[in-house]
Amino acid sequence: MAVGGPGIAFDGVDLTLGHTEILRQVNLQVGGGSVHALVGPNGGGKSSLFKALLGQVPHRGQISLSWPGEQPGVVAYVPQALAFDAGLPMTVMDFMGAMCQRRPVFLGLSARWQAPVRQALQQVGMLEKAHRRMGALSGGERQRVLLAQALIPSPDLVLLDEPMSALDEAGEAIFETLLGHWRAARVTVLWIEHDLDAVTRLADHVSGLSRQVLFDGPAAQTLTPQRVLSLFSSRQRREDGREEQQDRGVA
Incomplete structure (x- = not known):
């Protein structure tokens, strides 16, 4: 296992799905062992950037991970929500085992994983x-279970898609404790979040x-009201302009 988490470099990443441009020339550096948050409007490409990093969607440009050890470490992913049939007779322990x-x-949790799962x-x-x-x-309880599965095995890189x-x-207090644990262990955390107060803290x-990327920097100094307004209003201007073109019959 690698000692500490990797640095991540996004170099000129473009992503297009169908005829829709999702990401355009994303250049971003994520420091190894840091808690790095991504903020922005819905549909701004945050989750798509995760999918590109995980190799789930084709993209142009380069994404590279610089692991501190000779071998890559463990990557954990916590999605925004869990899609499943609520009628399935699957217990929390069953899910963790899966x-x-x-x-x-149906054979139960093996002896090897009993202690780590309980912990x-x-x-x-x-x-x-x-x-x-x-x-x-409840939705919050399922979210806690998703956080628990990210702890097994102990991760070196954690991707969080709006975990709060x-x-x-x-x-939320439990989540903050986990963040503190990952930071102390030098785990790299890339975190999509809409709660700007939580990001600042x-x-x-x-x-x-x-x-x-419209701005990038230390959280406490970078999330100014002017930058936040620009981030969310820029998307609205693009949408308004697109609707105006459609109203005029412009392709």
Whole structure:
């Protein structure tokens, strides 16, 4: 396992889906071992940048990871929401087993993973609900389970897609504790978040993304009201201009 997390370089990344331009010439540096937040309007390309990093969508340009050790480390991904059939008889423990072992879920969690899974669920306050059906959990509880699965095995790079969106106050406190743990362990965290106050408090670095990088710098100094207004209003101007062209019959 690598010691600490990797640095990430996005160099001239373009992404087009169909005829829609999603990302344009994204140039971005993420420091190894830092908590780096991405903020921007819905549809601005933040989740698509994650997908490009994970190799899930084709893109132009280059994305490179610089691992501090000789071998790549462990990458964990926490999606914004979990899509599944709420009627499935899958418990929290079943879900955790499906995420960390090849053994079929119906055979139960292997002895190897018993202690790590229990510890991860304990960290997010979900151990007492380990045998509850996933479909019976609240949105915030499911989000905690998603955070727990990111802890097994211990990650070196964590990708978080709006992890606070469904959390209650207690869940937010747990998330902040996890961020502190990752920072102390020099884990690289790339974090999509809409709560700008949380970003200002908790992130080391922030980048404003609306198809392209509009600003980039230390979180506490960079998230000024003027920059935030520019970030969100620039997307609105593009949408308004596109609608105006459509109204005029302009392609």
